[in-house]
Each structure stands twice: as structure tokens, then as C-alpha cells.
Amino acid sequence: MRIAVYPGSFDPMTKGHLDIIERGSKMFDKLVVAILVNSSKTPCFTTLERMEMIEESVKHLENVQVEHFEGLLVHYMEKNNYKYVLRGLRALADFENEFQMASMNKKLYPEIEVVILMTNIKYSFISSTLIREIIKFGGDLKDMVPELVYKKINQKYGRVNDEDNSAVK
């Protein structure tokens, strides 16, 4: 059985992430979305909130499950006997980072194989970092995050009007 791990912080999950998950789930028997828990950072959404949002957004995909891990990806993968990592690539800047990480992970865990999917051009400009910035200043995120994530952002950060996108603060 071919199992791939799609690791990331998913803080929050975007439509770019969802697109990679949907395409990745067709390539592997099972896809594990693995949330990196970084206890030295204060996230926008807790691990539990992120898990719930992802689980809900991928429930149409039978072979996708959500887990979380702390520490090194290679340790988590070795422990669970996972061999494939799935990543997404947006721009040239991503490439350097992905290349370095893939090489380091291969050095630490030679059995690993990293599979990289090109972004869907529709979502190529979306990153969780920018999404967090927009949340902070109350901008409109419709079409950039899955429907449920959009609702959660509105609930947690005060944009209460789902219908007409006006920032209600």
C-alpha cells in the first residue's frame, strides 16, 4: 500500500492546500495530512481547530486522514513506516526551500521519496502566511480558503457577515 504524507502547518488550510490534497489522494492509496505542531510559535488556529477544519474539508476523500506531529518529519515518518512525502510548489522561492528540505530529509532518512506537485495556477499566489496577514487586518478571504475555513475565520476573528463580504468589526 502506497501511503504519502503531506506535511505542513496548515495555519489555516487554504484552497491551494486542498487542491494538492485532492490531486495527491488520486496518486496514492492513502494520503496522511500531517499538521506540524510548533510549540514555540503561537498559531492563528490551535492544532485541534486545524485538524477539525481539514477533516471537514476532506471528508469527500475516502483515502485521506489527518494526523499531527511534533519535531522532525523524518522521525515521525520512520516511526510510522511512511516513505513518501507530498509537497506543493508555487514559485521559484518555494523551490529553493523544498530542495533544501528534501535533500536534508533524504540525508536523515534515505528511504524517503519526495513527490512535488506544481500548484494549480488559480491558487499559485495563496500562502497561509499571507492569509494570516489578511485575517489580521480584516480583508476578504472568499475563494482563497475552503468554505468551512472561511466560516471559522469569521467566527474566530470577527467577520460575521458571510453573505456580502463586508468587514464587520
Ligand code: ADP
Ligand atoms: P504555507 O507554505 O502556505 O505557509 P504550509 O507550510 O502549510 O503552508 O505548506 C505545506 C505545503 O503546501 C508546502 O509544500 C507548500 O509549498 C504547499 N503549498 C502551500 N500553499 C500552496 C499553494 N497555494 N499551491 C500549492 N502548494 C502549496
